[in-house]
Amino acid sequence: MARLLSLFSGCGGMDLGFEGGFNCLKKSVNQSIHADWIKENKGNFVELEKTMFELVFANDINPYAKLVWDKFFNKKEIYHLGSVVDLVKTEKFGLDIFPRNIDIVTGGFPCQDFSVAGKRLGFNSHKSHLGALRQSESEENRGLLYTWMKEVISITEPKVFIAENVKGLVNLSNAKDIIQEDFKSATKDGYIVLARVLNAADYGVPQNRQRVIFIGFKKSALTRNALQELRKEDILEFYDPYPQKTHTQAPVTCEDAFIDLLEPELSQDLAQRSYSCAKFMNNRSQGQSEINLKGLAPTIRAEHHGNIEFRRLDKINGGKNEPGLKQRRLSVRECARLQTFPDNYEFVLSGKVSASQAYRLIGNAVPPLLAYNLAKNLEKKWTLYFGDEK
Structure with a gap:
């Protein structure tokens, strides 16, 4: 099993997708490609197989998200309610907050400041990391919360991380490039960081939902071949960490x-x-x-x-x-x-x-099925990337 640390977990869409084992529409699984994903047929629905990922830490600031998450996952002890800013500061003060031996970190950092439906303040958000109006210029702001995800990556040094945000981030000045470059320096030896816009509809989700997905690989953890391939502008499909589209011809309605x-x-x-x-x-x-x-x-x-x-x-x-x-x-x-x-x-x-x-x-939330597609593709190529067993 690979140990997963989840940030900005919300009600658990990414968490559920990465652990798997949930029910979804049968039409949402392209069985000509992924018949092996199905554990059990249940009429119009199927139960998906579990993945290799085990959730060991989750975090969000929203108490209602925690209530819903706790009810479903029944792992109350691993969900930490509070701001990631405060958790990182507590860790740096000398207390152990984040577990070690983490293989993967996931997080959909707040998107309101990058969304075309919002005020698009980006890095200059008027909201604090706690969600209220900022009281001073020195207070941590919501638009820079991705930097605190970077801090957690620096502390835990996972082999891989996945960060998610709205497509609007790509069109907001050079925000995507800044975030991508910042993530690259999360550890001393650095990460290869890729970014691509995915539409959930292409993966069996009955919704037009486009999101930018950052995937970072710790350079020192990669095999020599994977390191060379992931550095290329055009990555071979064999090494591509982004999942194959499954529903471009017949989307789920x-x-x-x-x-x-x-x-x-x-x-x-x-x-x-x-x-x-x-x-x-x-x-x-x-x-x-x-x-x-x-x-x-x-x-x-x-x-x-x-x-x-x-x-x-x-x-x-x-x-x-x-x-x-x-x-x-x-x-x-x-x-x-x-x-x-x-x-x-x-x-x-x-x-x-x-x-x-x-x-x-x-x-x-991140659609669980989109997260499942990401998780299963990483699972399939894990040994290719890192040379170790699942």
Whole structure:
């Protein structure tokens, strides 16, 4: 097993994908390429095989994320609630916070400051590392939290790391290049750091979701051949750490994702019964349209209330909904399905985590199936890269 340390873990999308062993739509697995991924067929769904990665440390600042994460993973002792800034400072003060012998570090560092949907302040965020408005210029800011991920990499020296952020980062001045260069110097001997934009839809996720994925390899850990190959501008597919696309010809649709789901009033699933009751606003603002069942969902955002797209919108409002079914927005469970979370992932916890909070957690997450594709590709090539056994 390879030991995994997770940062900015949120509700666990990346964590779940890297550990595997969860249920997903059968259509989301291209069996002509990855039939060996399937442990068990379950009608319209399949259970995926576990991976070689074992999660030994997780961290986030959001208490609602921890509640949901704890409920699913049942590993409360390894989830550290708090800012990574404070954890690193405590470690440097002389206390052991981060486990050693780490093989891989993952983290989707905060993206609000790079998103085209936000103010695009980038490295000059007006928010602190704690999420509130900065009180002084000396306070650590949210736009530079990737540097604290770099600090954790410096402390733990993993063989490989994966960092995720919104595609908008690529188009924000030279932000991508700065981050890529910073990560390269995380340790004395350095990392080879690659960056590529992936669309989750190409990997069986029923959603148009583009993200930049940084993958860093510790130079001194690589085999000689891998070191030479990963330094090239055009890496051979045999060594490519980015997974092969599986669904470019036949993407998974919203209709596929919602199969077997009961209407909210008929469901026993609290996440399916929960949805935003915000009224339709007759304007062109975000969330005032009906999803296309025959196509991909738009990017599921970390939004709530009136910014959640409609599952059904009445014809009078420009939708396709026929009389007899209720006009409503996407439920929490439907958003989770579009992100490829399994149905046994409980997002709405009575008296603890509301639908509004659940929407935010889901929208902030890495789709587990995208993470699984990354994990399985690394697993397949692990010995090629590092020359040791799984």
